[in-house]
Amino acid sequence: MLFHVRMDVNIPRGLPAEEAKAIIAKEKAYSQALQQSGKWRHIWRIAGEYANFSIFDVKDNAELHEVLSGLPLFPFMKIEVKPLLRHPSSIREDDT
Ligand SMILES: O=C(O)C[C@H]1C=CC(=O)O1
Numbered sequence: 001m002l003f004h005v006r007m008d009v010n011i012p013r014g015l016p017a018e019e020a021k022a023i024i025a026k027e028k029a030y031s032q033a034l035q036q037s038g039k040w041r042h043i044w045r046i047a048g049e050y051a052n053f054s055i056f057d058v059k060d061n062a063e064l065h066e067v068l069s070g071l072p073l074f075p076f077m078k079i080e081v082k083p084l085l086r087h088p089s090s091i092r093e094d095d096t
Pocket residue numbers: 007009027028029031050051052073
């Protein structure tokens with residue numbers, strides 16, 4: 001199943017810089033492993049915001065929840081999810 005996900009990150013100002021740096025490094029490794037696996041299909045930065053639009057390809061809602069709640073930055077994120085399905089006019093082979 002495909003999901004469009006928006007993640008807005010808000011790291012509290014009080015979090016020590018070294019701690020924030022370590023969490024961001026973990027997040028990058030976690031994200032890149034999921035991209036390698038094919039479950040995190042796309043990620044784009046939203047210009048001018050500490051936020052991204054992503055496309056996930058996972059088995060079901062439960063797997064999406066597991067993946068998202070495992071994000072090292074999860075405690076500092078607002079996440080919005082929209083389920084996607086193939087558009088009947090689509091000419092692309094890879095959007096299911
Ligand atoms: O920077 C972000 O958008 C938040 C998060 C998502 C992937 C990653 O490496 O960091």
